[in-house]
Amino acid sequence: MSFLVLDGLTKRYGAATAVDNLSLSIEKGEFLSLLGPSGCGKTTTLQMIAGFVEPTAGAIALDGADLLAVKPAKRGLGIVFQSYALFPHMTVGANVSFGLEMRGIARGERERRVVEALDLVGLSGFADRFPRSLSGGQQQRVALARALVIRPHVLLLDEPLSNLDAKLREDMQVELRQIQRAVGITTILVTHDQAEAMALSDRIVIMNEGRVEQIASPDRAYEAPASQFVATFLGKSNVLMGRIAQGRLEICEGTWPSPCRLEGGSVAVTVRPEKIAFAEDGLEGTVRNRLFLGSQWLFQVETGAGVVLVIRQNSGESVPAEQDRVALAWRAEDMQIAPRDASEK
Amino acid sequence: MTVAAAAPTRSRAPLTPYLLSAPALTLYLVLLFVPLLATALLSLHSFSLYKGIEDVYTLANYRDIFGDSYFYEIFVRTFRIAFLVTLLAAIIGAPEAYILNRMRAPWRGIFLLVALAPLLVSVISRTLGWALLFGSTGLVNQALMGAGIARTPLQFMYSETGIVIALTHVLIPFMMISVWASLQRLDPAIEHAAVSLGAASFTVLRRIVLPQALPGVLSGGIITFALAASAFATPAIIGGRRLKVASTLAYDEFLNTLNWPLGAAIAMLLLVANIVIILGCNKLLERRYAEVFR
Numbered sequence: 331m332s333f334l335v336l337d338g339l340t341k342r343y344g345a346a347t348a349v350d351n352l353s354l355s356i357e358k359g360e361f362l363s364l365l366g367p368s369g370c371g372k373t374t375t376l377q378m379i380a381g382f383v384e385p386t387a388g389a390i391a392l393d394g395a396d397l398l399a400v401k402p403a404k405r406g407l408g409i410v411f412q413s414y415a416l417f418p419h420m421t422v423g424a425n426v427s428f429g430l431e432m433r434g435i436a437r438g439e440r441e442r443r444v445v446e447a448l449d450l451v452g453l454s455g456f457a458d459r460f461p462r463s464l465s466g467g468q469q470q471r472v473a474l475a476r477a478l479v480i481r482p483h484v485l486l487l488d489e490p491l492s493n494l495d496a497k498l499r500e501d502m503q504v505e506l507r508q509i510q511r512a513v514g515i516t517t518i519l520v521t522h523d524q525a526e527a528m529a530l531s532d533r534i535v536i537m538n539e540g541r542v543e544q545i546a547s548p549d550r551a552y553e554a555p556a557s558q559f560v561a562t563f564l565g566k567s568n569v570l571m572g573r574i575a576q577g578r579l580e581i582c583e584g585t586w587p588s589p590c591r592l593e594g595g596s597v598a599v600t601v602r603p604e605k606i607a608f609a610e611d612g613l614e615g616t617v618r619n620r621l622f623l624g625s626q627w628l629f630q631v632e633t634g635a636g637v638v639l640v641i642r643q644n645s646g647e648s649v650p651a652e653q654d655r656v657a658l659a660w661r662a663e664d665m666q667i668a669p670r671d672a673s674e675k
Numbered sequence: 676m677t678v679a680a681a682a683p684t685r686s687r688a689p690l691t692p693y694l695l696s697a698p699a700l701t702l703y704l705v706l707l708f709v710p711l712l713a714t715a716l717l718s719l720h721s722f723s724l725y726k727g728i729e730d731v732y733t734l735a736n737y738r739d740i741f742g743d744s745y746f747y748e749i750f751v752r753t754f755r756i757a758f759l760v761t762l763l764a765a766i767i768g769a770p771e772a773y774i775l776n777r778m779r780a781p782w783r784g785i786f787l788l789v790a791l792a793p794l795l796v797s798v799i800s801r802t803l804g805w806a807l808l809f810g811s812t813g814l815v816n817q818a819l820m821g822a823g824i825a826r827t828p829l830q831f832m833y834s835e836t837g838i839v840i841a842l843t844h845v846l847i848p849f850m851m852i853s854v855w856a857s858l859q860r861l862d863p864a865i866e867h868a869a870v871s872l873g874a875a876s877f878t879v880l881r882r883i884v885l886p887q888a889l890p891g892v893l894s895g896g897i898i899t900f901a902l903a904a905s906a907f908a909t910p911a912i913i914g915g916r917r918l919k920v921a922s923t924l925a926y927d928e929f930l931n932t933l934n935w936p937l938g939a940a941i942a943m944l945l946l947v948a949n950i951v952i953i954l955g956c957n958k959l960l961e962r963r964y965a966e967v968f969r
Contacts, residue, residue: 402870409871415864419886429872
């Protein structure tokens with residue numbers, strides 16, 4: 331039995347379904363991300379776990395016990411909110427201490443654990459400051475300390491890094507992962523940032539329109555996306571139309587041995603830009619744009635199947651220039667093939 | 676041409692804001708400061724029944740007021756009423772604002788209108804309405820006696836209780852709107868955060884919501900207090916001829932005794948006392964919440 335189990339969780343608002351029959355098992359100590367565009371139901375799912383939203387149907391079990399029967403205040407979950415939701419009229423120390431106070435923990439013990447928690451997030455000596463006098467990153471750390479100090483069963487993070495600037499966000503990602511490892515706490519992160527989800531999580535739940543598209547480890551989801559939605563949402567992808575005839579896949583001039591048994595039908599082929607190489611023959615096209623990104627080159631190649639995005643590592647070798655005629659090739663195992671009808675839904 | 680246009684603009688620039696605000700400033704000066712100054716000067720003149728107002732400067736009026744327990748009693752009553760009204764308005768208005776803030780459309784709009792209704796009714800008809808309710812055979816007394824709470828009719832008319840009730844009724848909206856403004860700045864996630872940390876609903880209210888709404892309660896209190904202390908029509912009708920407050924006292928001095936200088940002195944003292952109390956509260960508020968709400 332997994333530590334936290336969501337079973338057929340559903341939330342409807344009138345005719346609209348925010349979360350549709352979501353089932354999920356989370357192991358103890360796992361870092362799981364709910365990833366999807368806004369309105370995909372990820373935040374609603376988090377709020378149902380937290381108890382702020384009542385599910386229409388389904389069950390949630392924590393460590394084998396029914397969590398829905400427990401009042402939100404008694405669930406013992408640590409939550410970090412997008413807006414941090416610090417208590418502005420209390421000092422940092424009082425903010426962190428609040429949860430311990432509610433648990434009736436004695437003053438001495440309380441003070442010791444507040445110092446410990448602030449140490450953990452690198453904010454020792456900030457206990458007497460007020461939240462308003464802290465930077466966004468520091469407020470975020472206080473929110474994390476406040477959630478962790480009560481030693482929650484599960485840590486819920488609701489877009490915790492989205493209000494930080496890019497540099498700080500990367501630093502906090504590394505730190506968040508370190509802290510999570512150090513404390514060993516089961517963590518659910520809600521985010522719309524695919525890079526963040528991939529960098530932090532053990533597993534990603536990719537959601538769209540209230541439904542789960544795929545549950546997999548970041549690399550599995552990236553390399554073998556279960557749907558075209560996942561392929562385009564996680565990183566960049568090229569989706570090309572082709573057809574399969576006599577065991578071979580044809581995309582305009584290029585042919586590949588067909589890795590699947592779909593015979594004689596139109597298919598949608600998904601290829602990651604970094605898996606595409608320039609070759610002697612294959613899919614022919616003209617380089618329309620060439621962008622230098624430092625460690626990489628990014629090409630937009632116009633082909634008979636549409637504009638194809640190609641990313642090549644900057645290895646010091648010469649690369650095609652704009653307006654050059656090129657041929658694109660990739661390994662048969664680097665593409666995902668789906669029947670055209672299915673991909674169009 | 677560009678050069679010619681630029682030069683006068685530069686010299687005119689610093690004057691422009693003053694010129695633009697001049698009409699409003701003039702209006703303000705003429706309508707507020709001139710009458711106030713005239714009243715202040717008037718309060719320093721002397722008055723006698725035979726000679727009328729004399730153009731001298733003396734503090735005799737103020738000496739009279741401070742030396743007479745009759746005036747002292749009236750001023751104490753005025754501020755006692757204002758204090759009670761403020762307290763009641765806070766006790767009723769703050770929860771009202773909280774409930775209203777949690778309501779959804781369309782109920783929020785409907786109940787906001789209901790709550791603001793006292794302000795939409797003319798002060799005379801509203802107060803006369805209270806007078807009808809307060810009479811010894813009025814609805815309030817009949818209800819109290821019918822419910823067995825009172826054996827004989829209670830005295831609401833011509834009593835401080837009546838004035839406090841009627842003033843509280845009309846001043847609650849000011850408190851409510853002020854508290855509501857501060858509640859709307861509250862991040863709804865903050866209450867969720869407190870709940871997730873294990874706080875029961877009442878604790879959330881007491882430890883998290885109330886402290887953040889307190890600046891709103893205090894600023895609403897200042898408005899309520901100032902308006903209650905200087906209210907005229909309600910104490911005049913409910914309090915009648917005998918139960919005077921500072922504003923009705925000043926009115927009587929002006930229009931009945933015709934002792935304008937004394938009336939002016941009473942009005943000035945009411946103003947000064949009001950300003951002192953309000954500035955004191957404001958200082959307290961600023962010092963207490965400086966680091967929290969900037």
